[in-house]
Amino acid sequence: MLPQSRLHLTCRSCQAQARAPRSYHHQAQTVVRGAPSPATTSGGVGVLSSLAEETPAEGQEQDGQTQMERPGRMLLLSELRVRNAAYDVSLSRSVLTWKRRTSSTVYHPFRPRFCVPSFPRRRPDPGVGHTVSVSEILSVREEEENSSRRRDDGSWKKIKEREGKDCGPAFTVSYVERSPHHRWRCAEVTFACPEEALCQHWVSSIREQLATIVSRPKRLLVYINPYSGKRQGKRIYERKVAPLFSQAGVSTHVIVTERANYARDHLKTGAELQKFDGVVCVGGDGMFSEIIHGLIWRTQIDGGVDPNCPEEALIPCTLRIGIIPAGSTDCICFATVGTNDPVTSALHIIVGDSQPMDVCSVHHNNAFLQYSVSLLGYGFYGDVLTDSEKKRWMGPARYDLSGVKMFLTHHYYEGTVSYLPAKGIMGTPRDAARCRSGCVVCQHNRQLLPEKAEMYEVDEASGSESDSEWRTLRGKFLAINAASMSCACPRSPKGLSPAAHLADGTTDLILVRKCSRFDFLRHLLRHTSKDDQFDLAFVEVHRVRRFRFTPRHCQSDSDLDLRENGKHQIFSQICRDHPACGCAPAYSSWNCDGEILNHTAIDVRVHCQFIQLFARGIEEPKVFEELPNPCAI
Ligand SMILES: CCCCCCCCCCCCC/C=C/[C@@H](O)[C@H](COP(=O)(O)O)NC(C)=O
Ligand SMILES: Nc1ncnc2c1ncn2[C@@H]1O[C@H](COP(=O)(O)OP(=O)(O)O)[C@@H](O)[C@H]1O
Ligand SMILES: [Ca+2]
Structure with a gap:
């Protein structure tokens, strides 16, 4: 919870003024309790890296707790580099934003790297900037110098090479990017920092924010029907879904079904459901049907209700169910997410969406x-x-x-x-x-x-x-x-x-x-x-x-x-x-x-509203087109 990250504010505007660009005037140095004190100087490369929170205006001194709980309040503000161009990067409780510095004369259009190469990219306007809701950040990792990462085409590429020869410490944020037809993709952006301490501070601050989202599942029970649809269930899970779960730190217990009703019977009797935050089925509508039968039955038995008796008031199931579509019709996934795309479903599970269903x-x-x-x-x-x-x-x-x-x-x-x-x-x-x-x-x-x-x-x-x-x-x-x-x-x-x-x-x-x-x-x-x-x-x-x-x-x-x-x-x-x-x-x-x-x-x-899914219903396009963009204000 963020009370740990209470920031002690010391207005250092007078010292900062000499070397900071005008926009940084009156920012305050921030120190996170329990975290190493970050460096606040630019390191002589013409980049101000400040860990900042807006200082309350004089005469508006408020209860610190209340201020911190305001969702829009800025927790961090630094000038970092994305693809060798300078960006103003800020983190509040609700959003991460990065905006190309307008003072820059060199035009480097920002292009996020996408995990899935086929997604048609729109080139964002570098002057407007980019805003990602914290609830849609999937993970953050610190890049190791000289580390290699697999490219989308399967080859390996050195981080240093990608970021330019003087990239220094860097961290990468993976987040949800919307593409047409309700599909979600995992996009990434790497921020190069002038100093290691600043880089670590950004990583730990973003992780701290992610840890406050209690609706995200940490452990999932996964059932795969290997015979669903075109018999690609196992392959779809291993290639498209498991890497995303692992990247987001979601642990899984995977069971490949051996016969019809295997998953249902396992849920009814064998599964240790208290160990899991949700159940995922990889398959079609028939497989989903098995899962709800097992779960509903189990919920009634555990709650002392006879599931066969029509007069009994049944107990709703609270354990959420995720559907990775791999079936023939995939109607339940399509109607609750808007598409039958395994990556989209995996991302809805990771961000911890909830959709009740009759x-x-x-x-x-x-x-x-x-x-x-x-x-x-x-x-x-x-x-x-x-x-x-x-x-x-x-x-x-x-x-x-x-x-x-x-x-x-x-x-x-x-x-x-x-x-x-x-x-x-x-x-x-x-x-x-x-x-x-x-x-x-x-x-x-x-x-x-x-x-x-x-x-x-x-x-x-x-x-x-x-x-x-x-x-x-x-x-x-x-x-x-x-x-x-x-x-x-x-x-x-x-x-x-x-x-x-x-x-x-x-x-x-x-x-x-x-x-x-x-x-x-x-x-x-x-x-x-x-x-x-x-x-x-x-x-x-x-x-x-x-x-x-x-x-x-x-x-x-x-x-x-x-x-x-x-x-x-x-x-x-x-x-x-x-x-x-x-x-x-x-x-x-x-x-x-x-x-x-x-x-x-x-x-x-x-x-x-008897069961809960890892979904949010179909989003209207305007929901994401009208996302607040503080950079643009
Ligand atoms: C001659 C033109 C016909 C056009 C008719 C188009 C209407 C199609 C509407 C299909 C609605 C399907 C509702 C979902 C049912 C699934 O639960 C079930 C099982 O799906 P599964 O095999 O488990 O993925 N599929 C079917 C076709 O019965
Ligand atoms: N290992 C298995 N072998 C055979 N049938 C299975 C297995 N696991 C599940 N089933 C059954 O397969 C049927 C179809 O599954 P489903 O996932 O809906 O695929 P599809 O969409 O192609 O119909 C369901 O009735 C389910 O109970
Ligand atoms: Ca209904």
Whole structure:
């Protein structure tokens, strides 16, 4: 904490004036308690290196503690060199800034080095300067003289050579740099210092600031599914993610899964979760589903709650989950980060982002089946998943092939849908506004929840679930989809329900009634265009807290599921495999975040903000374009 770094201020303006440039007038020497006293002279190279904090103006003497806790207050100010050009570099609690000295006549455009070479760089205006939020600094290291570092192209390069022959002591700061399409990259800037003590002081001060960010994980439990997507999970982790974790000082315990449900079972029973600050999964939506099942289960057991009992109030999971995308759809990563890029996800984990997320619990006849965070789809998406599982060897392309096939089969399914509309909330599924980082709709609707939840629970306890609140629809449906988030993914960048919210305690129930193939195609194609996919006569969408579905052929209480009804399953399979067959199957199956459910009659309820991710939601471009830039003021 920064009380240790309390600075004792001694105005030395009169001494400094003689050799300091005008801009340094009235700066104060700073001494960090417990740290070596830094040199404050330029070392005769025409560079003033001062460790400075603004002296409070006379008559404005304030309580020192209060001053230090102000986020914008400067902790250090020095003139350092970047690529042999002089920069004014300052550190406050919230930002690190460096600005090219305007007095310089030689033009050396500053170019940060990037860890990933393919990123298209914008050349910053050297007169404006550069500002990096301390919360987005990944690490700082002191460069050893004559040390070598690996270049992006894999070759080795001497630091001295890079910095120029008289670089002297130097330190390098790695930080988050935003690039197009919500991608983050690790950028680096090296500051050459006139003296070793000053260099060490900068390094320790930045480290001190980083240590105050308690939300950053230090130890992570990592599960890798080696068979996800294009089977690149291990490689992606080792090449792109592990080096970043190690650079940022994050320790990991890595487990490569040996079978399906290995990670889930390990989390349920074996994992020593108290040793970790978060769980990371390397894989697709199916792998993420395993992780949440393991974690939710474990949280209930550790908290003395029966996870199978539908009447129990479940305990939310506080251990954050990170997703390194390596799967086929990567919808959960895409909708929470804005891209399915492993480096971006790793950086969100390192900086310790948090994003709460809704979770749906799915029950059949009061018995727990599964949790879902993205899509629960019956009909089209259920059939696509069932068909694509047989083509897993094809990798992500299996969904395209099965999608076309299921579009051509054009099966519809009869059944009854009942739902409990989310009343009194902010937002509708037809809004133009989107769920974005710091979403006010999610915050507002979360606050509404306790009294609403209570109301429904009272109704449930009385056995008659407020019939007036429930609405029921019967019909023939091509698709019944519940999207608890937008379900945006590379296949559909705006998603199944573009205005759905990550953490508002609701799910968007989308009903696509029987229509012609042409009309269904119009609906599907609108997922990929700007047109509203709900603005069609045969499509309706409702924002709900809870819903039930019962297929027509099992509307009695003794619901027959697909696996029990062997005879029916055989006919369904024949019909699926032979689209020319005129006989429509009675049942589809539920696609629950990419897993097929065993039952078709289900009862779904949303648990608001039930899990936490290492993400921050999708950032609007203006969030970073409008970052305060004290250099420019
Ligand atoms: C004929 C034109 C069709 C265009 C339709 C575009 C809509 C695509 C929307 C896909 C929404 C997917 C929601 C996410 C589901 C994932 O949980 C699941 C499993 O993903 P995983 O394999 O674990 O990465 N993937 C699928 C396709 O069901
Ligand atoms: N070692 C393993 N061998 C086989 N299957 C696995 C293994 N680890 C996890 N799985 C399962 O693989 C399935 C697909 O995983 P996922 O990561 O979602 O990849 P994809 O996005 O390609 O579907 C999940 O159902 C998961 O339970
Ligand atoms: Ca939601």
